[in-house]
Amino acid sequence: MAGSKVRIRDAEGADQEAIRRVLLSAYEQYRHDLPESRWSEYRENIAHAVDTPGPTDWLVAERDGTIVGSVTLFNSSLVAYGRDLGIESPIVRLLAVAPEARSQGVATALLREAARRAKLAGAETLHLHTSDMMASAVRLYERLGFERATDKDIWNGDTLVKSYRLRVIEAALLES
Numbered sequence: 609m610a611g612s613k614v615r616i617r618d619a620e621g622a623d624q625e626a627i628r629r630v631l632l633s634a635y636e637q638y639r640h641d642l643p644e645s646r647w648s649e650y651r652e653n654i655a656h657a658v659d660t661p662g663p664t665d666w667l668v669a670e671r672d673g674t675i676v677g678s679v680t681l682f683n684s685s686l687v688a689y690g691r692d693l694g695i696e697s698p699i700v701r702l703l704a705v706a707p708e709a710r711s712q713g714v715a716t717a718l719l720r721e722a723a724r725r726a727k728l729a730g731a732e733t734l735h736l737h738t739s740d741m742m743a744s745a746v747r748l749y750e751r752l753g754f755e756r757a758t759d760k761d762i763w764n765g766d767t768l769v770k771s772y773r774l775r776v777i778e779a780a781l782l783e784s
């Protein structure tokens with residue numbers, strides 16, 4: 609599987625269950641980082657996100673006919689989070705890569721396509737939010753050129769959800 613090329617495409621209705629499986633398997637690694645009640649709520653929110661309208665785009669990464677990753681793209685913080693954080697540029701949410709497809713460029717390909725779409729839409733930046741428990745994701749974001757945007761941080765209970773932004777106008781991510 610690792611040798612074949614990943615294709616990024618728009619999700620279709622028939623992809624919902626495959627996307628849900630990828631999301632749940634990808635986020636399972638955080639189960640022990642959260643109290644059980646918080647994990648149950650988080651897991652349920654992730655599972656239901658597949659059925660919730662709102663994203664401008666829902667992208668999937670497909671390899672050999674199998675969905676191995678996905679990401680959503682929203683056009684503002686009001687739509688993405690239900691609250692206005694003053695972000696009027698595209699926002700990435702729910703980036704997920706199936707555990708068996710990690711370290712194979714899937715997340716980078718999904719983020720590259722999200723950044724390309726943001727730039728085509730005339731946006732100057734692409735935003736995302738993450739937390740310290742997602743350390744490997746944070747390393748990826750920083751390696752790809754995302755910078756902290758502390759003015760857009762939010763709190764979810766006692767968890768600081770850190771904001772990052774990529775300046776798509778000058779993003780090296782789009783040059784490869």
